[in-house]
Amino acid sequence: MELFDNIVLGFETALQWQNLLFCLIGVALGTAVGVLPGIGPTATVAMLLPITFNFDEPVSALIMLAGIYYGAQYGGSTTAILLNLPGESSAAVTAIDGHQMALQGRAGHALAVAAIGSFVAGSVATVVLAVAAPPLARAALKFGAAEYFALVVLGLIASITLARGSAVKALAMVVLGILLGAVGQDLSSGTPRFTFGFRELYGGLEFVAVAVGMFGVAEILKNLHDPEQRGQLVGRVTNLMPSRADLKRIVAPVLRATGIGSALGVLPGGGHVLASYASYAVEKKISKNPREFGRGAIAGVAGPESANNAAAQTSFIPLLTLGIPAHPVMALMIGAFIIQGIQPGPGVMEQQPVLVWGLIASMWIGNLLLVVLNLPLIGLWVRMLSVPYDVLFPAIVVFACIGTYSLSQNAYDILAIAFFGLLGFVLIRCGCEPAPLLLGFVLGPLLEENARRALQISHGDPMTFVTRPISATMLGLAVVALVVALLPAIRRKREVVFSEED
């Protein structure tokens, strides 16, 4: 039983007391930052990422990071439910019914249901991950350059279809991200590109600086310009444990959401957002009283939260098997892998079994810690919401600067934060979302490298991308996704579907 051995190995690693401790610290830190208004999981992970760089053991660093991620997601849901201020688009769905429940005095129930649903979905999805990842990794080893190229294209296009607002702008953001990713020495010829003669730019732009600038600093700039429109704060949370009847009502939604989330999470390009929306839409459609949705339906909280968490789990599959991040948080994870000296990809499961299975097991433990630790501490997290903003935002700036500087003691990285903060602010004001840019930035070098390799192998014949079946299928899917995203008529319909929900 290879699978069984792997899982045992994983738990042996994750249950070492120091890894357990790091997971715990990560969950607590992630929740503490993630609960802050306007800071979603991506921004949280980006800001806390530098803390993990100084660990000796790579597995401890990654386990802590996974804890931060889960904590941040849960913290984001807390803010969405209590304040109606979702930090990221996936929590926006939770806010619809969650905040209504909170206004009706059922905040405790909403928070508990979110945590329990997430735990169940996360547990199931962990098993899915453990079962599906090894064969997929073996299949991925057969991927050639053309297939990789097609897969990256598909992932980038998929991220466009899920961005809010204009698809053309999202596409432009992806393309800009790819260009920014080209800064630095060209891998095959060694020519420095777009460095303006600065030696410090030879290694390329620092990913953490781009992420912190585009998400952290840009967000603060936006908030300082448009004074916060806080929702009605629900200050007191009582009555955590949902009733037996409530628990019964969420069983089916949670299970359905787990299936939806596990399947969609594997998609590169933001499957977790799609999972939340899909689960909400399904629950609303099959509910006996759909009018309840938008007015505090417990299934409207349990479903999307579970789907989101299941997808978060299975989105590790493309990361571990192909080295391709499914969404910006996974891109940050890749950054962490590389800083620890590990190149994620098809080989990582074979070469680093302790690391991979330890990480998988710690995700489950992280979910468990969320339930047993975060629910009792909910009062503390609620108090985090009352930290005044004039203390909060200088703290974020200072932490971001020190954290990024500690990476490689390169002051240019901090200048990059300033630059991307300003650029991000301008672009957000123009209605462009930063997430596609970040994905383009991470995947751009992969795209270029594989395009060049594929064309060398085919002796310069570009038909290689459409004559190889796997590559052709993925490119075909990408074209379909692009057409769907760009067709304004379909798009308007899509917006109607979503606006019905708020």
Add this chain to the structure above:
Amino acid sequence: MTAPARRSAARLRPRSDADLVAGVVFIGFGLAFGVAASRYDVGSLLRMGPGYFPLVVSSLLVVLGVVIAVKAYVAPDLAHLEDLDTPDEEKEGLSFGRVRWQPSVLLVGAAVFFALTVDGLGLLPATFGTGVIAAFARPGARPLRVLTIAAGLTLACYVIFVVLLQLRLSLLGDWLGG
């Protein structure tokens, strides 16, 4: 102004200034990268030089930027970002909104200050200065409170990064003889 003149003036004004700014930004980046890329060896499809891929991608960016800028006049994005506080009469096109100089300059300045001084002044003074500048970015900030926040932040950073995480950063830099 005569009626036709007024009409043509109205036609010249973009229906969404946010779309226009976005288009201009993308065109600008596309052109800058494109011009720079054309100086590198372009090569052929078989042996792509360092300039090939960026040249293709930046041309695509310019095209997309033009599309977005044209769309600003003919089919602007709707003001779908509800958090932008768009006045009702401008709801038809996404508005860029006004720019406040105090937060923009000071917040960006805070990061730049850190970049310029962390090596010379060292971690603690750079942190304090960055904290002060950043805290002043909020319109209506009061000096005493700003100084208190910055001092508290410096202490917190010392505890987190130096004591707990044991980062090897010089606390006082060369300029201060540290």
